[in-house]
Amino acid sequence: MTAPQQQKLKITGPVVVTANRLGDGAVVYFTAGKKWTTRIEDAAVVSTTPAATEFLQSAIADDVGAVGPYIAPVRLEGATIKPGNLRESIRLQGPTFELPASFGI
């Protein structure tokens, strides 16, 4: 999938602003209060280009909070916010297989 940072901004559905937290690289989402959270359920969801652009600009301005902010699609299932594609769901949930943990991996 083309890296989202390289995509031209064109909003066609619900989106959030996401990035990696500076200190540990954890996946974070931008909230309505313009803070970073690891909880996708607390992310601000917008659906228009101007709103997404505004959030993205604020996120970019916070260079110490998180790295490489971009706009990612989400799916709304009732009040629940779900990642909009496989890449985003891997970012949220981690690899799609069990990580090696002990002998015999």
Place this chain on the structure above:
Amino acid sequence: MYHYDDFDRTLVTERVSEFRDQVARRLSGALTEEEFKPLRLMNGVYLQLHAYMLRIAIPYGTLSSEQMRTLAHVARRYDRNYGHFTTRQNIQFNWIKLEELPDAMTDLARGGLHGMQTSGNCVRNITTDQWAGVAPDEIEDPRIWAEILRQHSTMHPEFSFLPRKFKIALTAATHDRAAIRVHDIGLRLHRNGAGETGFEVIVGGGLGRTPFVGKTIKPFLPKRDLLSYVEAVLRVYNQYGRRDNIYKARIKILVHELGAEKFGAEVDAEWQKIKDGALALDPAFAADVAARFVYPDYEKLADGPAELTQARKNDTEFERWFKNSVSSHKVDGYAIVTLSLKPEGAPPGDATAEQMDAIADLADRHSFGEIRVGHEQNLVLPHVAQRDLYALWQSLYKIGVATPNVGLVSDIIACPGLDYCSLANTRSIPVAQELTRRFGDLALAQNLGRLHINISGCINACGHHHVGHIGLLGVEKNGEEYYQITLGGKADEDARLGALLGPAVKYDDVADVVEDVVATYVELRERPDELFVDTVKRIGIEPFKERIYAAR
């Protein structure tokens, strides 16, 4: 083992303290991400999908047991208890925190390990045959020359900002286990008609978006000229490489556009100016580097000791492993043992901290404290007394690294793919895992013979799919994962690129299609010992195409 000197130790320690300061300034906001990114990349720190990743170089694939323990410690203390061995004799930690990186690097530096030049547009980790120094088919230890090149290229100011990254691989054996023909520079140490040893210099090989097998521009280069000639190649590349277009910036494009002959002539002109200068190698210097490689104090032993013969007769599982994973050694009574990091259902190339520690202990007990890392993402114990093989096998079996599938269909090379990598189109690891389950029957795998499957999650080709006997390349179609399949690639002395089978297939179908490809081979091979890649060479891909796509 190579013993680093004070210069190396100081260099690495100084770099760590410099990086500690850079990280502190980044965390405080004194450095912006734009300023910091090139600094972290210079130390092998990437940002992946869900965490930072640290890549550590394992020069010429040689690790001491102490270094392996250091890697285990880093995996345990700073990561999620495992590491991933890559196709370029590196190890990657996938969950490192930026805040903890300086401490992790300090611990690594104590073991002589670092991430310098594992990223960025510089000369990367110089790779070689994982059997260097012990392979019966080599004329001398290629690591001496890899080390000389490593010293010369480390933080070389002229070559720290090349048009793109630059990869050098070297072999001194008849059989190329280092994939030298698909590197920016491949060096093959061999003997000429007069009995002198020197290098065949191959340039412009590489995979990625535009794959090429390298071309020979110098059939025989005397050893004294190694540094000056490599320097001349780098200078020509530095001057003419396409800095304007990232997709055309690798040396392979330059060699292709100029033609190997013209490129060779440019190199030669540059080389004439410098060949007799400071870079002409003093034999005393080469001898000094060679002397820093300390070889084990081998016992005088005979091949085929009674303990081994007995164990092979009595234990069929051991016999199967012996035939697959044990290779001949230069020294009588010893053997080279490959440890498969590809057990059924596991991510290829991953090892847990416990496995690393246990392997380090076994290396101490059975391999003079030495371990090797190969580009096929397996490990090697290079100096095992044949009489110890049965005991060693039992220990390896317990820690899950004795699957007798080395070089077989389930010994899959796969890049991290979309499960980790921010550049990926598709996943690689789950495809590899599924294929290892499909081909989990070891008797079937053995019956198929040597068969390499390589998987890359995007066109960057970190899984070397173009040179897989069966290559899988992940592509995205309308947000879904698809895989292009190529057949007939090879990475060895007879390197060639695979041919495209046909339209890409869906994630859900890819394992079925690979199974069908393999079944077609079994039907069409001339004899049971005709290898997959030879069948493809003999009959082409059409018969495969017909079977695969007719059924779909």
